[in-house]
Amino acid sequence: MPEGHTLHRLARDLDVAFGGRRVRTSSPQGRFAAEAAALDGAVLVQAESGGKHLFVEFVGDRFVHVHLGLIGKFDITAGTAPPAVGAVRLRIEHEDSYADLRGAITCDLVGRARRDQVIGELGPDPLRADADPDRAWDRIRRSDRALGDLLMDQKVLAGVGNVYRAEVLFRHRLDPRRPGRTLRRGQWVEVWEDLVCLLAEGVRTGRIDTVRPEHTPEAMGRPARKDDHGGEVYVYRRDGQRCFVCDSVVRTSDLKGRNLFWCPRCQPTFRSRATKGPSGP
């Protein structure tokens, strides 16, 4: 379930469990064995996230750079660590708790320069108080690329993944295939502010919920969504089902190799002024 809120939450929880403490590190699976041995017994200074990247800092300007990719997990558990189960690439242990990293696309030991470079290449992250949405706007406003594509580009905007992309575009009635340059500034500001709220809520609850109060299962008398990520959503992976708002059928298509979901009536196809004709049909 790794979108930006997952990594932000993970950094916070790693801090609580291990921050400022001397920890044991190991690589039961073996693929991070040399690095884990080098860090073993060092003080874990802090953990931080930027977009979907996680940096776990150890004394001596040493950082474990983690990216969970599509299927990675970093589970923190209270109690004494049992023998590792499955492919644990990195285990961090303290007396009180342990954390197991599995399936990550990236797990590298890097220095501060590399950490700064990775963070520096990211677009603004709605979860960071110092984020500047104008940096993203400057890219979006001059781009011919589809809005759905731009929102997923971590150099434009950091932390938004396939679920938040689909949902925030639905919430603002925006066609995902509409070119970035056709967006008005006010619309972008609203999208950004909404992402700030949605991601913060995701950090708080640990799940992705995007439906407004009037569209919750309780409010509408419909069954709750039973899914692997647990949250209530409007269109993500709801293709073929009815839209809660307008009752039309939610659609899906492929955009740059990722599944895209939208409601054709709530997010009508955008037509530029030029193709509309001078005075209607």
Add this chain to the structure above:
DNA sequence: CCGGTATGGTGAG
């Protein structure tokens, strides 16, 4: 058991 799929990203062509 096997194949398909997944909230992501990289590097080759």
Add this chain to the structure above:
DNA sequence: TCACCCTACCGGT
């Protein structure tokens, strides 16, 4: 644009 990487889970055989 495609092949590929990481792991777990789910459905159909």
